[in-house]
Amino acid sequence: MNLAWNFQPTVLISDVLLFLLLAAVGIYVWRTSYSENARATWRRVFASRMGRWAAWVMVFFISLGVLDSLHFRTAVETPAGQVQQYSGEVLSVLDALLTPLRMAGEKTYSAPFAKTLLVKESVTLADGSVVRLAPVIAHIHPLGTDKVGQDVLYLALKSVRTGLLIGTLTTLVMLPFACALGIVAGYFGGWVDDAIQYLYTTLNSIPGVLLIAAAVLVVDVQIDAHAEWFNNAAARADLRLLALCAILGLTGWTGLARLLRAETLKLRELDYIQAARAFGVSHARILARHVLPNVAHLVIITVVLDFSGLVLAEAVLSYVGAGVDPATPSFGNMINAARLELAREPVVWWPLATAFVFLFALVLAANLFADAVRAAFDPRGAR
Amino acid sequence: MIRYLIRRLFYALPILLGVNLLTFALFFGVSSPDDMARIHLGGKRVTAEAVERWKVQHGYDLPHFYNAAGEGVEQVTQTLFVQKSLHLFTLDFGTADDGRDIGREIGKRMWPSLVVALPTFLLGLVVYLATALFLVFFRNTALDTVGVVMLVALMSISGLFYVIGGQVLLAKWWQWAPISGYAPGLSGLQFLFLPVLIGVVSGIGDASRFYRALFLEEAGRDYVRTAHAKGLSPFRVLFRHILGNAAIPILTGVVVVIPRLFLGSLILESFFGIPGLGSYTIDAIQAQDFAIVRGMVFLGSLLYIVGLTLTDLSYAWVDPRVRLQ
Numbered sequence: 001m002n003l004a005w006n007f008q009p010t011v012l013i014s015d016v017l018l019f020l021l022l023a024a025v026g027i028y029v030w031r032t033s034y035s036e037n038a039r040a041t042w043r044r045v046f047a048s049r050m051g052r053w054a055a056w057v058m059v060f061f062i063s064l065g066v067l068d069s070l071h072f073r074t075a076v077e078t079p080a081g082q083v084q085q086y087s088g089e090v091l092s093v094l095d096a097l098l099t100p101l102r103m104a105g106e107k108t109y110s111a112p113f114a115k116t117l118l119v120k121e122s123v124t125l126a127d128g129s130v131v132r133l134a135p136v137i138a139h140i141h142p143l144g145t146d147k148v149g150q151d152v153l154y155l156a157l158k159s160v161r162t163g164l165l166i167g168t169l170t171t172l173v174m175l176p177f178a179c180a181l182g183i184v185a186g187y188f189g190g191w192v193d194d195a196i197q198y199l200y201t202t203l204n205s206i207p208g209v210l211l212i213a214a215a216v217l218v219v220d221v222q223i224d225a226h227a228e229w230f231n232n233a234a235a236r237a238d239l240r241l242l243a244l245c246a247i248l249g250l251t252g253w254t255g256l257a258r259l260l261r262a263e264t265l266k267l268r269e270l271d272y273i274q275a276a277r278a279f280g281v282s283h284a285r286i287l288a289r290h291v292l293p294n295v296a297h298l299v300i301i302t303v304v305l306d307f308s309g310l311v312l313a314e315a316v317l318s319y320v321g322a323g324v325d326p327a328t329p330s331f332g333n334m335i336n337a338a339r340l341e342l343a344r345e346p347v348v349w350w351p352l353a354t355a356f357v358f359l360f361a362l363v364l365a366a367n368l369f370a371d372a373v374r375a376a377f378d379p380r381g382a383r
Numbered sequence: 384m385i386r387y388l389i390r391r392l393f394y395a396l397p398i399l400l401g402v403n404l405l406t407f408a409l410f411f412g413v414s415s416p417d418d419m420a421r422i423h424l425g426g427k428r429v430t431a432e433a434v435e436r437w438k439v440q441h442g443y444d445l446p447h448f449y450n451a452a453g454e455g456v457e458q459v460t461q462t463l464f465v466q467k468s469l470h471l472f473t474l475d476f477g478t479a480d481d482g483r484d485i486g487r488e489i490g491k492r493m494w495p496s497l498v499v500a501l502p503t504f505l506l507g508l509v510v511y512l513a514t515a516l517f518l519v520f521f522r523n524t525a526l527d528t529v530g531v532v533m534l535v536a537l538m539s540i541s542g543l544f545y546v547i548g549g550q551v552l553l554a555k556w557w558q559w560a561p562i563s564g565y566a567p568g569l570s571g572l573q574f575l576f577l578p579v580l581i582g583v584v585s586g587i588g589d590a591s592r593f594y595r596a597l598f599l600e601e602a603g604r605d606y607v608r609t610a611h612a613k614g615l616s617p618f619r620v621l622f623r624h625i626l627g628n629a630a631i632p633i634l635t636g637v638v639v640v641i642p643r644l645f646l647g648s649l650i651l652e653s654f655f656g657i658p659g660l661g662s663y664t665i666d667a668i669q670a671q672d673f674a675i676v677r678g679m680v681f682l683g684s685l686l687y688i689v690g691l692t693l694t695d696l697s698y699a700w701v702d703p704r705v706r707l708q
Contacts, residue, residue: 202401207683209649213668214409214676221414221422308539315541320649321669331541339547342555356544364539371535 006075008086012238015069017169022066044376051372057365064157065164068094071234090234094161098154104139106149109348112142118346144350146337152351156358158329163362166245166314166324167307173249174256174306179299182257183291186264187283196261200254208251213322215247237325244317244324248310256302263295297377304373308366315359331359387707388692395688399472402684406677407468416443416463422671423480441480441674442466467677476678480670485678489660495565496647496659499575503582503651504644507590508637510583512626515594519602520621531592538588545585546654553577563656578655582648597632601625630701638697639690646683 032038045051070093073086095102109118116134124130143152185196203211223229223240230236267273268291276286311331317323318332326333334355341348410419420437421429438444443463450461459465467477476485518530554562560576601607602625610620647661656662660679667675698705 198397198401202398202405202684205398205684205687206402206405206680207643207646207687210664210676210680210683214406214680217668217671217673217676218409218414221418225418225421312541315543316650319543320665335541335543335547339543342547342551352547356540359541360539363541364536367535367539 006084007072008075010071010073010090010234012069012071012090012235014165014169014238014242015071017172017242018065018069018165021168021172041376045369045372048372048375050368054365054368054372057361058369061160061362061365062164064094065161067097068092068158068161088232090232094157098157100139101141101151101154104141104151106137106139106141106145107135108145108147108149110137110141110145110149112144112350113140114144118348143354146351147341152354155329155334155351156331156354159331159334159355159358160362162241162324162328162330163311163314163359165241166248167310167366169242169245170248170252170310171303171306173246174253175299175303177250177253178256178260178302179292181253182260183264183287183295185257186261187268187287187291189265193261196257200257203251204254209317209320209322211251212247212317213320215251216244216317216322219243219247233327237328240325241328244314248313252306256299259298259302260295263298264291267291267294301370301374301377304366304370308363308370311359311363311366331355384707387695391692391695395692398688399681399684402681403468403471406680407464410673410677411447411463411467419443419673441478467674471678471681476682477674479667479675480672485675488663489678489682492658492660492663493645493647494659495567495657496652496661497645498567498571499578499582499651499655499657499659500644500647502575502579503648504640506579507583507586511587511590511594512633514587514591515598516621516626518591518595519598519625520617522599522602531595534588534592534595536588537584538592540585540588542585542650545581546650549577549581549584550654553580563654565655565657574655574657578651578657582651593636594629594633597629598625601629604628631698634697634701635694638694639687641693642686642689643683645686646679 032042046055071090072092073088073090076085076087078085107117110116111118114137116136118134120132120134122130122132123135141151141153143156146152146155181196181199185193219240223236223243230239273286273290276290281289314323314330315332315335318330319336323332324330334351338348338351338355341351416438417434420434420443424433424437435444445461445463445466447463450458453459453461470477474486476489479485479488514530514534518527521527521530550562553559554577560573562577564574565571566574606628607620607624610624611617615624645660646664647657647659649661649665651657652659652661653665663675664679666672667679695707699707
């Protein structure tokens with residue numbers, strides 16, 4: 001029996017959510033392809049060279065994230081006749097593709113493309129004399145290895161998924177709140193508006209990082225107290241990541257809600273909505289058919305604009321101690337681990353430089369794409 | 384004016400009460416004092432007596448909202464909600480887990496925070512506005528395009544890299560300033576150079592782009608065309624008409640953060656070893672000291688509301704059409 005091909009698919013909650021999100025985007029694309037108007041708008045996004053380039057870079061990063069979200073556990077050798085056992089370690093398709101990088105662990109630091117480790121060791125030669133020399137390493141590491149000898153390129157590629165998840169799943173949590181509350185406040189006005197405004201002013205008044213940190217502290221306590229909720233370390237780290245997204249989403253809906261409220265206030269006075277009301281169309285139907293489609297451009301612009309900020313926020317939150325699980329590969333954890341290495345002699349610069357390049361590429365592409373989207377969708381005209 | 388301020392005060396109360404309830408729900412509803420005690424006593428194998436002792440020591444041995452054992456008013460006042468949450472309204476922040484008075488610490492630590500945050504804020508505002516005005520002056524030229532691309536690139540770099548890069552480049556290699564530290568008074572000036580410079584540079588991408596968009600919106604209006612048409616110099620139009628009329632949206636974003644300067648910056652203070660409120664907060668988060676975090680959340684909201692009120696006052700000051708009553 002070939003063990004390498006014997007595996008059990010393992011589904012983490014974040015995987016499910018990510019694929020649901022992709023399905024939602026798929027449905028949107030499919031519906032857009034029938035609307036001449038929406039197609040023209042999206043063509044404007046890809047008309048600029050910058051927008052096209054940014055989109056391709058994003059596609060590259062998203063494919064990495066998707067490959068890293070197909071999880072499985074490999075079979076371990078089990079005596080014949082017993083139920084097949086699976087390894088406790090959860091791997092992804094990306095891990096499988098990167099097996100040469102993943103398995104090529106060294107003892108400690110080595111520079112990019114180095115043939116030896118960075119530090120010297122006492123080695124006893126055949127004639128009994130002891131010399132200090134840097135041990136030769138067996139594998140080539142294009143971006144070097146970190147303190148525990150892990151390949152830095154592998155770590156950076158694995159960090160992409162965490163960044164993508166935080167940038168997208170947060171939106172998934174935030175959207176229902178922002179859309180429902182913002183539109184309802186603007187459309188109905190009166191005490192509903194007052195109550196919703198009170199809610200978001202209160203949330204807004206708390207300094208963002210503090211509110212998030214406070215919520216993460218509390219969630220951590222709960223996760224520590226309920227070890228029975230998950231059966232492996234990956235599920236635990238996954239739950240922490242999801243909790244972080246949920247917290248970011250629950251605290252981050254106020255900006256979009258405010259925009260949507262203001263836009264709905266304007267829309268509800270327009271003739272077509274007054275006419276719908278005069279015809280006796282129900283409020284729910286007016287909101288769904290007439291208001292929501294006419295504020296959709298604001299939603300799309302905000303979602304794309306927020307993405308880069310969320311990816312950057314992860315790095316800062318991980319530094320503060322309110323980010324993802326320390327065992328989850330993420331840019332924040334990479335920077336956090338690498339920042340003290342610059343003070344070493346000789347300087348270990350490659351983990352930090354790698355994190356910088358990858359994070360910069362991801363965020364820059366997201367920002368440029370967001371600009372192209374805003375220029376195309378903003379009815380006030382592109383500048 | 385006085386009537387307006389009094390009314391603002393009454394608007395502020397429900398918001399602060401909301402913040403108070405929210406933090407109470409978070410720290411005493413979702414997680415409980417028992418959980419807190421267990422974290423600080425370490426691990427799961429803590430006896431129930433030890434937990435009780437910790438709670439009595441730190442004053443967490445009270446019921447949430449109603450104390451049946453008390454007499455008269457004490458049935459309501461001798462509760463966690465009043466003692467730990469409502470007490471914040473009297474600016475009594477309680478004691479930290481290490482036994483120190485949080486209010487005293489805040490009073491001591493807000494000055495170092497302000498010494499760093501205020502120059503960063505003022506210098507930043509001048510630099511960001513100047514950059515934005517410069518780009519708007521050269522709008523629709525290659526200079527503008529290159530400038531905007533550079534701003535987008537600058538805002539795509541994580542704040543952590545500015546700090547780490549600045550420390551290595553300016554302090555370690557070029558030795559322009561000490562790498563970190565703090566001293567009060569004039570002798571501390573050398574320590575301010577690096578955090579202020581890095582604080583200003585790290586914000587330039589976001590802020591200048593935002594101001595540029597504001598100015599461009601004003602620059603497209605009719606009165607600007609009229610001003611050009613009647614022969615005013617481009618400088619005069621830029622500084623007098625465009626900058627003047629963009630003052631309201633600029634103030635909206637700027638004035639509200641002034642009171643919060645007391646809270647300092649988490650990242651800058653912890654990297655540069657400044658004994659301000661930012662590093663206080665970060666230490667509290669890392670040590671899971673819930674009492675300090677609760678106090679800082681309340682203080683942050685309070686300062687935000689002060690900022691909102693100041694914003695309204697500043698509108699009346701710059702715009703003669705705005706009257707406060």
